[in-house]
Amino acid sequence: MDSGDERRGWFRTFVLGGVVGASAALAANARRRRVQRRRGRPRGLAAFESAPCYLELIENEREQSAVQDER
Numbered sequence: 001m002d003s004g005d006e007r008r009g010w011f012r013t014f015v016l017g018g019v020v021g022a023s024a025a026l027a028a029n030a031r032r033r034r035v036q037r038r039r040g041r042p043r044g045l046a047a048f049e050s051a052p053c054y055l056e057l058i059e060n061e062r063e064q065s066a067v068q069d070e071r
Contacts, residue, residue, distance in 0.1 A: 042050055
């Protein structure tokens with residue numbers, strides 16, 4: 001009977017751990033979505049292309065090409 005009780009205890013612990021882990025994963029995913037929605041910032045390449053330093057670089061390159069075209 002001891003091995004039956006051990007197995008039942010092990011299984012109960014395993015299932016409880018799975019439920020706790022799954023709920024933690026769902027909570028983290030929901031939190032990540034809320035944070036991303038709240039930020040309202042572009043992601044990926046759009047974020048890079050809208051950065052002030054990148055826009056300044058593009059502006060400088062346009063000015064340089066305009067100066068070269070005048071020559």
